[in-house]
Amino acid sequence: MALTIAIHSYKGGSGKTSFAINLASAYASVGKSVCLLDVDLKAPSSFNYLLPEAKHWVNDIFEGRYGVMDVVKDVSKEMGTKGAFYVGYSNPDIVAVRGISSKDRKWQSKALKLLMTAKRDLSNAGIDIVILDTGAGVDFTSVNAIAVADYVISVGRPGASRQRLMEQVIGGVYMPLDKDCYIIENMCHNDNPTDLSGKKFDLPVLASIPCMCDVAVRCDNEVLVLTEPDHAFSKKIYDIMESLDKITS
Amino acid sequence: MTDNSSTEEMIRLLREISGKLDRILIQGSADNESDDGILDVLDVMTLLTLPDHLRTTATALFELGSATADELAERTNKERAVESNYLNQLVRMGHVAKNRKGRKVYFSIGEGLGK
Numbered sequence: 001m002a003l004t005i006a007i008h009s010y011k012g013g014s015g016k017t018s019f020a021i022n023l024a025s026a027y028a029s030v031g032k033s034v035c036l037l038d039v040d041l042k043a044p045s046s047f048n049y050l051l052p053e054a055k056h057w058v059n060d061i062f063e064g065r066y067g068v069m070d071v072v073k074d075v076s077k078e079m080g081t082k083g084a085f086y087v088g089y090s091n092p093d094i095v096a097v098r099g100i101s102s103k104d105r106k107w108q109s110k111a112l113k114l115l116m117t118a119k120r121d122l123s124n125a126g127i128d129i130v131i132l133d134t135g136a137g138v139d140f141t142s143v144n145a146i147a148v149a150d151y152v153i154s155v156g157r158p159g160a161s162r163q164r165l166m167e168q169v170i171g172g173v174y175m176p177l178d179k180d181c182y183i184i185e186n187m188c189h190n191d192n193p194t195d196l197s198g199k200k201f202d203l204p205v206l207a208s209i210p211c212m213c214d215v216a217v218r219c220d221n222e223v224l225v226l227t228e229p230d231h232a233f234s235k236k237i238y239d240i241m242e243s244l245d246k247i248t249s
Numbered sequence: 250m251t252d253n254s255s256t257e258e259m260i261r262l263l264r265e266i267s268g269k270l271d272r273i274l275i276q277g278s279a280d281n282e283s284d285d286g287i288l289d290v291l292d293v294m295t296l297l298t299l300p301d302h303l304r305t306t307a308t309a310l311f312e313l314g315s316a317t318a319d320e321l322a323e324r325t326n327k328e329r330a331v332e333s334n335y336l337n338q339l340v341r342m343g344h345v346a347k348n349r350k351g352r353k354v355y356f357s358i359g360e361g362l363g364k
């Protein structure tokens with residue numbers, strides 16, 4: 001089975017999408033077959049604009065209209081990666097985005113089944129790593145993705161209040177779904193000591209990524225691990241990839 | 250004068266009745282939902298509220314798509330009889346569907362009762 005990693009956070013704007021794109025690109029750059037899916041149907045990610053276009057949307061998978069292999073597009077040529085690099089985008093059209101909020105539980109149950117099927121299809125197609133860029137907080141779009149994943153990486157900004165909220169999600173979502181979870185602290189400042197280590201749940205912190213102004217600007221226009229592999233941000237991502245390799249091997 | 254005020258009073262009463270009817274209709278449709286068995290659909294939030302043993306079984310079934318009690322027991326490392334018991338419990342709750350194909354019985358996540 002393809003190793004499936006859900007990138008989640010309790011609150012929005014913690015850097016999930018930036019991390020997901022760069023981690024996926026890092027894997028593809030070292031020759032892994034990767035698939036990056038934007039499953040944040042309520043707030044589609046900007047990588048629609050960053051990477052080459054595709055014909056169909058991740059929404060089509062959930063609606064049962066297309067299988068995952070008809071939806072994803074291999075962008076390895078354009079991005080210059082050694083390994084295959086498939087991406088699937090969620091539809092940013094406002095009608096599609098609004099529509100997600102009115103889906104009932106029956107639709108959501110089916111969506112989970114279809115996402116499980118997509119994971120099997122990706123494995124059968126020879127994909128090594130599936131990265132799910134989820135929405136923030138606890139709702140169907142994020143929890144369905146977490147349920148499908150083998151590993152959950154929770155990207156959070158440092159802060160004691162965040163830690164308490166995160167414990168709720170860890171104890172009420174990640175643990176009951178039996179997931180291996182890791183924390184990435186993002187946008188850290190030197191004077192703010194690591195405090196997300198989750199004493200109660202003892203979740204390992206995989207890395208602390210500093211807050212870098214140029215990352216905030218450049219992440220919207222380029223994939224840093226590919227355009228500048230020696231950048232401090234890129235190095236962190238490659239380090240995280242190596243740690244994950246050790247954990248999952 | 251009196252005519253006017255009694256007309257106003259009538260309109261006020263009609264509005265009140267109309268509001269009450271709306272509320273009854275909304276309540277009625279909410280009740281209908283549970284009658285139709287929509288609550289039996291096993292979505293991921295419901296999955297989270299299940300007791301540990303049933304959640305493990307249901308999650309494995311989501312992953313396998315469709316499976317016999319044997320296949321599921323292999324996945325969860327439990328006794329077949331135990332797993333079969335859990336599966337049938339989930340069937341009674343309306344979360345899981347049971348289908349016979351030849352001599353084998355296959356379980357799968359249900360589509361919910363009704364509708």
Ligand SMILES: Nc1ncnc2c1ncn2[C@@H]1O[C@H](COP(=O)(O)OP(=O)(O)O)[C@@H](O)[C@H]1O
Nearest residue numbers: 012013014015016017018210211212215216219
């Ligand atoms: N380490 C960092 N330092 C500075 N800015 C960052 C860092 N990581 C991400 N950002 C910026 O933060 C913003 C939100 O990131 P994004 O990845 O969209 O978060 P999310 O997907 O969690 O909502 C983006 O503008 C991104 O460029």
Ligand SMILES: [Mg+2]
Nearest residue numbers: 016017040045
């Ligand atoms: Mg995002």
